[in-house]
Amino acid sequence: MRELDIAEVAERSGVPASTLRYYEEKGLIASVGRRGLRRVFGVGVLDRLALVSLGRIAGFSLEEITQMFAPDGRPRIEREALVTKADELDQRIRRLQSVSRGLRHAAACKAPSHMECPSFRRILDAAAGGALQVPLPRPPKRSKARA
Amino acid sequence: MRELDIAEVAERSGVPASTLRYYEEKGLIASVGRRGLRRVFGVGVLDRLALVSLGRIAGFSLEEITQMFAPDGRPRIEREALVTKADELDQRIRRLQSVSRGLRHAAACKAPSHMECPSFRRILDAAAGGALQVPLPRPPKRSKARA
DNA sequence: CTGCCACTTCAAGTGGACTTGAGGTCAGGC
DNA sequence: GCCTGACCTCAAGTCCACTTGAAGTGGCAG
Numbered sequence: 001m002r003e004l005d006i007a008e009v010a011e012r013s014g015v016p017a018s019t020l021r022y023y024e025e026k027g028l029i030a031s032v033g034r035r036g037l038r039r040v041f042g043v044g045v046l047d048r049l050a051l052v053s054l055g056r057i058a059g060f061s062l063e064e065i066t067q068m069f070a071p072d073g074r075p076r077i078e079r080e081a082l083v084t085k086a087d088e089l090d091q092r093i094r095r096l097q098s099v100s101r102g103l104r105h106a107a108a109c110k111a112p113s114h115m116e117c118p119s120f121r122r123i124l125d126a127a128a129g130g131a132l133q134v135p136l137p138r139p140p141k142r143s144k145a146r147a
Numbered sequence: 148m149r150e151l152d153i154a155e156v157a158e159r160s161g162v163p164a165s166t167l168r169y170y171e172e173k174g175l176i177a178s179v180g181r182r183g184l185r186r187v188f189g190v191g192v193l194d195r196l197a198l199v200s201l202g203r204i205a206g207f208s209l210e211e212i213t214q215m216f217a218p219d220g221r222p223r224i225e226r227e228a229l230v231t232k233a234d235e236l237d238q239r240i241r242r243l244q245s246v247s248r249g250l251r252h253a254a255a256c257k258a259p260s261h262m263e264c265p266s267f268r269r270i271l272d273a274a275a276g277g278a279l280q281v282p283l284p285r286p287p288k289r290s291k292a293r294a
Numbered sequence: 295c296t297g298c299c300a301c302t303t304c305a306a307g308t309g310g311a312c313t314t315g316a317g318g319t320c321a322g323g324c
Numbered sequence: 325g326c327c328t329g330a331c332c333t334c335a336a337g338t339c340c341a342c343t344t345g346a347a348g349t350g351g352c353a354g
Contacts, residue, residue, distance in 0.1 A: 005330095005331090006330095006331075007330075007331085013275065014275075016312090016313085017330095017331085018312070018313055018314080019311085019312065019313085021332090021333090022311075022312060022313090026311095035321080036319080036320050036321055036331085036332095037318095037319060037320065037321095037331065037332050037333095038320090038321085038330080038331055038332075039331085039332090046275070047262060047271070049275065050271040050272065050274055050275035051271065051274075053274045053275050054246060054249060054270070054271060054274035054275075057242065057243070057246045057274055058246050058247075058250055061310075061311090062310080062311070063310090079253075079254040079255075080254075082250045082251070082253050082254040083250070083251065083254045085250055086247045086250040086251045086254070089243055089246060089247040089250065090247055092243065093240055093243050093244060093247065095204065096204070096236055096239065096240050096243070097240060099201060099204045099205050099236060100205075100233045100236040100237055100240065102201060103205055103229045103230070103232055103233040103236065104229070104230065104233045106226075106229050107226040107227075107229040107230045107233070108226075115194060123201070124194070124197040124198065124201060125197065127197055127200045127201035127204055128160065128161075128193070128196065128197035128200050128201075152300095152301090153300095153301075154300075154301085163342085163343085164300095164301085165342070165343055165344080166341085166342065166343085168302090168303090169341075169342060169343090173341095182351080183301085183302095183349080183350050183351055184301065184302050184303090184348095184349060184350065184351095185300080185301055185302075185350090185351085186301085186302090208340075208341090209340080209341070210340095295354100296353105296354090297352105297353095297354095298351105298352095298353090298354105299350100299351100299352105300349105300350100300351095301348105301349080301350085301351095302347100302348075302349065302350095303346100303347090303348080303349100304345100304346095304347095305344100305345090305346095306343100306344085306345085306346105307342105307343080307344070307345090308341100308342085308343070308344090309340100309341100309342100309343105310339100310340105311338105311339095312337105312338085312339095313336100313337080313338070313339100314335100314336085314337070314338090315334100315335090315336085315337090316333105316334095316335095316336105317332100317333090317334100318331105318332075318333080319330105319331080319332065319333100320328105320329105320330100320331085320332095321328105321329105321330095321331100322327100322328095322329105323326105323327090323328090324325105324326090324327090324328105
């Protein structure tokens, strides 16, 4: 089974067929040919999709991810860009940790109003301060299971 | 200075005036009145905005945040929901940490192709597996400085 | 009193990543 | 040999959180 049709790729990767077509159009993945009018993908597409996924999570746009692959086809990733993204990611992680702490505190704190709790206020100020300038999470609509 | 006009709120909070109007329309914040046709806000709006910010970072939608305030006006936040969100957040944090590690590894790894590195593959599989089901970051367009 | 201009409203536009719908094609089973 | 239905294309729609533009208003400095 060296070749997969789009439905198989969709099932194995958890990525909807419509998205696969979209990704192909965007140059993120490539089919190796057609069987009739149906796309045929090599198994490598699964790795590719995993890389795309990784890139998305890291905060790269599809456009940026395309650039990383684009030149010749081999993942030509600039190591510097990776480190930069990792740093950004760590930054984000730290912020999220502080928010998480804030949430748990708010849940536990017995003060009449959270607003009167200095520790909560500190967290709040942090949120007000620098956090909005950072990529915000967007809730996912679809909830395809992994394959 | 118990009252602030919209420009002041914008400057102090770093939130653009257009967004403040939008938030008011959505019921996230409230002005205490008007001076002529201009909105006048109480200083409390700054706390409110910080709470909104916190909620956004935590992964709540504006809609959800509205619900938290809505009932009567006082932050009626269900403690359970907070803990739930914190758990989700921690989950997400762990995933991001693993991605960060993956990025740094990819940057450092000298293997001819990252694909041949077992440790990178492990991370990749993780990304492919459960990560896409999680809120994805969206790049921010604006980059207002904090106030 | 007048003019400026920061504010106002309301509708429409933006961006990224997809999804959906209408209408068409063809491989494989019966 | 014909049907079925999973795939195809292309254009348009969706979602969310805003932003932008046009046209209007009114507080206040001069």
